[in-house]
Amino acid sequence: ALVSAENRFVRSGSNLLLEAKTTDLGKNEEFIWKFNNTINLVKFRHGVDPFIKYVQRTVFSKENYSLELRNMQHSDTGNYKEIISGGEDKTVAEYTVIVQVKLTVTPSDPGCYNFTVTCKTVDSQISGSYQCDNISCHLLPHTHLKVSSLKVYVEQSSIICNHSNQVSWEKDVKNVSSLCENQLGASLHNLHLGSCLVASVLSFSPAFSSHW
Numbered sequence: 001a002l003v004s005a006e007n008r009f010v011r012s013g014s015n016l017l018l019e020a021k022t023t024d025l026g027k028n029e030e031f032i033w034k035f036n037n038t039i040n041l042v043k044f045r046h047g048v049d050p051f052i053k054y055v056q057r058t059v060f061s062k063e064n065y066s067l068e069l070r071n072m073q074h075s076d077t078g079n080y081k082e083i084i085s086g087g088e089d090k091t092v093a094e095y096t097v098i099v100q101v102k103l104t105v106t107p108s109d110p111g112c113y114n115f116t117v118t119c120k121t122v123d124s125q126i127s128g129s130y131q132c133d134n135i136s137c138h139l140l141p142h143t144h145l146k147v148s149s150l151k152v153y154v155e156q157s158s159i160i161c162n163h164s165n166q167v168s169w170e171k172d173v174k175n176v177s178s179l180c181e182n183q184l185g186a187s188l189h190n191l192h193l194g195s196c197l198v199a200s201v202l203s204f205s206p207a208f209s210s211h212w
Contacts, residue, residue: 005079005094010072020065020082021093029086033060033067036078042067072097116140119152119161119172128152132159134176 010016018033025031025046033042042060044050050060059068069076082093117137120127130137130152137152137159151162154176161172 003091003094005096008095008097010097013071013073016069016072016097018067018069018080018082018093018095020067022082022084023063023065025065025084026086029084031065032081032083032085032089034081034083037081041080115159115176117152117159117161119150119163 008016008018020031025044027046029045031042031044032040035041039053040051041053041058042050044060044062044065050062052058052060057070059070060066061068065082067080077097080095080097081091084090084092115132117130117132118127119130128150129140131140132138132152132154134154134157136154153160153162157176159174159176163171
């Protein structure tokens with residue numbers, strides 16, 4: 001049967017524990033934790049010391065096969081799989097790390113009273129498009145917003161995107177007056193969130209994906 005990926009959330013700089021779904025490993029089988037389908041983080045078989053690719057940032061338990069990822073960074077977002085390999089690979093568990101929100105604002109008229117706003121996570125799993133004026137925002141009809149934790153609204157001449165999840169919340173703000181005065185006629189404006197939400201852009205140490 002196909003394994004559905006489970007979402008996992010983590011603050012920037014914190015640790016993330018991925019629990020193994022099985023410890024049933026045959027004599028001729030190999031246990032693997034894999035990142036983004038290409039990087040073997042851990043390889044383990046009975047009677048042999050485990051191979052751990054990044055000992056500074058990963059902790060593998062030989063008792064329960066769990067994997068602890070330390071000091072998570074934004075670029076560590078991605079797909080993590082638990083695999084049993086014995087002739088062929090069998091995916092036992094799959095995890096997806098969800099990361100920060102990004103707000104894009106596009107002026108849609110010369111007077112800067114109308115804006116098309118897209119608020120989304122970097123991996124685009126959560127996304128909503130809105131039409132905003134200087135008073136309020138409305139979800140566009142063609143948008144299928146699956147997650148209600150995403151909110152976009154106007155407050156004190158700013159367009160604000162709020163996002164929350166299991167561990168944190170964050171908001172991104174774009175000042176309408178500043179946008180019109182400084183960037184009138186520009187096609188697209190991007191904002192990047194700060195440190196509050198999961199796996200944000202603060203740098204603490206080299207990220208996994210910069211080396212894998």
